[in-house]
Amino acid sequence: MSWMRGWQSGFVAICLSVFCLIGIANPAFADTVQHPMDALTAAEYETTLNILKEQGFVDETSRYPFIRLQPPAKETVLAWQPGQPxxxxxxxxxxxxxxxxxxxVNLTQQQVTRWEAIADVQAGILLExxxxxxxxxxxxxxxxxxxxKRGITAVDYEKVVCAPLSAGYYGLPEEAGRRLFKVNCYDQRDTENFWGRPIEGVTAVVDIDAEEVIKLIDTGVVPMPTSPAGYTEAEVTQNPAPKPLDWVEAKGHDYSLDGQVVNWNNWQFHVRMDSRVGLVLSLVKYQDQGNWRSVMYEGSLSELFVPYQSTDPNWYFRTYMDAGEYGAGKLTVPLEHDRDCPSTAVYLDAVFTDDRGQPYVQEDAACIFERYAGDPVWRHYNFANDQSTSRRDRELVVRFITVIGNYDYVFDWSFGENGTLKVKVGASGMEEVQAVPAMRFDTEDGTGVGFGRMVAPQTMATNHDHFFSFRLDMDVDGAKNSFVCDDLKTIAVKESPRTSLWAIASHMPKTELDAKMTLNLREPSLWRVINPHVENFVGYPTSYEFKAHGNAMSLMQSDDYPQQRAGFTQYHLWVTPYEPDELYAAGNYPNQSHGGDGLPAWTRQNRSIQDTDIVVWYTLGLHHVVRAEDWPVLPTEWHEFEVRPFDFFDRNPALEISSRA
Ligand SMILES: [Cu+2]
Incomplete structure (x- = not known):
């Protein structure tokens, strides 16, 4: 079980670099433990299960939606030195x-340190x-x-694909206390893209504990769409192959892995895979003039919310919270070499557990690669001497892809030589489409086209949103930080040819209720995490800024159940004091949750966020109004935000980049 096959296969090339010794000393990635933040190994998962069994807490009927590393206390990790136990x-x-x-379970002391019943919740969804x-x-x-009634009989069932969808919560008495799925099915008899062949108008409401359909919704027969929906090589006539275009690292990688710690350029961070949130980056540091300076203690996805905008009885409940309901980590798929990641990438396996808690290896669950996309990180043309000076923009990318039903999400954490950390999400995969009688938009006749847009005859893609909440425990030059808003305000001026200008009026929210932020182009504000105790060379506090690159707000009303369940989407940015158990923006148990959990509940305490250890929660959202071009497979649509240095350095940290890079 090696996390590092790409690394090993590139061994000869690697040995040309100074990192050769590290490669020899650490041939495997996920089956040895050398850092407190390392993901659990297969052996540790087995020990977890054995201790719980031996001490009588669980038996053969027990199931495990999520098992993960319980990291040591933050102060323990920060004080830890390599080699210490x-x-x-x-x-x-x-x-x-x-x-x-x-x-x-404390695996070192072989003890169950907490066993707690959690009332009135539904656990995450099991594969079984x-x-x-x-x-x-x-x-x-x-x-x-x-x-x-729709022309499908028992002989066709093996070509019918059913998707048990998370049920949401709508306060319906007949659903109270039940563990539910709402199941819609698709016909894959004539295409591999069964998402384009919905058996429309039929939804089975399944009580999985009672093992029965408690309600069958049938809103009437809708003809099956017949227009081509294929996307595979077998179904689509392909263009001639172009001339080769590839990346080359003639002298090996310019980054190194020491266990699960990645070093590249002046950056260092630890990386692990988590079954619920996917990639977790921790102890993100930057080496500045020989000093290691902390930027972020831990960062990861925290929740993912995808509400569809329809009142159709077969559609209204489709308001998924995929990370907590299904597991964004568990649903990673092996990355396609030389397609999903460049040919130079190193692939990392992950170890997850199945429903029974047994470990398995998810191969190629993440990749790491250095990217030069042909862009300058900075440049200047000096007209006095007619000379241009320019430097390459190289970045290091860590990527995983999770496939949650019809959607494929690419998650990138990208580090720049300019000190910037970018978080990018690329959405691809298939639209969830509704079969409608209409052949064309202009024949709209009240058949439900109002909930979306036509992407093909009889095929309507329903309006929906995607919201990604990221949890970023910033530690800018140490754990004690504050949050600052630099508000840009228009002021009227006199005794000038000008009548107005804008100026900066900064304020520092004292508590978490003061720090619920919404992007507003008319009242712009810079959102920064500062260290009030560390100054740059001209006296400003060092800081990192959260910089939006486009975003969206939830448009649902506050009394709508899905909005209450995903209350984190009320704001783009929240700040909370660090609390190790506050990990998921919609709470620990979003499956069929009743609403109010997570950020809205925690922040009601109105705790101080000044000069203390703080966590920033950034929500990246998009309204998906579907185009013809989004079908039959969505061209990867990227959305991102930056966490960038702001007076953290004394000058452009990319200044010294070699002109020969
Ligand atoms: Cu979408």
Whole structure:
């Protein structure tokens, strides 16, 4: 089990560099532990399960939606030096029948340190439930009768794909206390893109604990779309192959991995994969004039919310919170070499656990590569001497792709030589489309086209949003930070040919209720995490700025159940004091949650966020109004934000980049 096959296969090239020794000393990535933030190994997952079993907490019927590293206390990690011993611990979400428990297991001392029943929640979704909900649906006589009306009989069932969707919460008495899926099915008899062949108007509401369909929604037959929806080589006539275009690292990688610690240029960070949120970066530091300066203690996705905008009985509930419901890490897929990542990339395997807590290796779950996209990081033309000076913009990218049903999300964390950390999300995959009678937009006749846009005859892509919440525990030059808003305000001036200008009026929110921020182009504000105790060379506090690159606000009303459940989407940025158990913006249990959990609940305490350890929560959102070009497969649509140095350095940190780079 090696996390580093790409690394090893490039071994000869690597040995040309100084990092050769590291490669020899650390041939494997995820099966040894040398850092407190290292992901749990397969052996540690097994130990977790054995301790819980031996001490009588779990049995063969227990299931585990999520098991992950329980990192040591932050102060312990910060004080740790390489080579020193440290305790290892695991967190497990345990489902025993309808009951949910949380366990913390100290693996070093072989002790269960916490076992707590969590009332009135639904655990994350298990793969076996997903599979079983499909079986329950297809075995239901009402469902069979409904699809028969649509020309599908038992002989066709093996070509029917059912998608058990998370059910959401709508305060319906008949759903109270039940663990539910809402199952929609697709016909893949004539195309590999079954998402383009919805068996429309039929939804099975499955109680997975009772193992039955409690309600079959049938809103009437809608003809199956027939227009081509294929995307594979077998289905699409391809263009002639172009001339080769590739990347070359003739002298090996310019970055190194020491265990799960990545070093590149002046950056250093630790990377691990988590079954719920995917990539977790921690201990992000920058070496400045020989000094290691901390930037961020830990950063990751925290939740993902995708609400569809329809009142159709088969659609209204589609308001997914994919990270907490399904697991953005668990749903990673192996990256396609030389397509999803460049040919020079190093691939990292991840170790996750299945429903029964047994570890397995997810191969090529993430990749690391250095990118030069042909852009200058800075340049200048001096007209006095007719000379241009320009430097290459190289960045280091860490990437994983998670596939949550029809959507494929590419998550990038990218480090620049200019000191900037970029967080990018690329959405690709398939639209969730609704079959409608209309052949063309201009024949709209009240058949439901109002909830979306036509992308093909009889095929309507429903309006929806994507919101990604990122949790970024910033430690700018240390843990004690404050949050500052530099508000740009128009002021009227006299005794000048000008009548107005803008100037900066900074303010420092005292508490978390003061720091709920919304982007506003008419009242712009710079959002910065500062260290009030460290100054740059002209006396400003050092800081990192959160810089938006486009965003969206939720347009749902505050009394709408999905909006209450994903309350974090009320604002683009929240600031909370560091609390190790506050990890997920919509709370620990978003599956069928009733609303108000996570950031809205925590921030009601109105804790101080001044001169203390703070966490920034940034929500990146987009309204997806679907175009014809988004079908049958969505061209990867990128959205991003930057966390960039602002008076952190005394000058442009990319100044010294070699002209020969
Ligand atoms: Cu979309």
């Amino acid at each position: 440290f305790d290892r611990a695991a967190f497990a979400m345990v489902k025993q029948g309808p009951e949910v428990y949380e366990a913390e 439930e997903w599979t079983h909900a499909q079986e329950i649906t297809q075995a239901d006589t009402q469902w069979q009768a409904a699809v028969k």
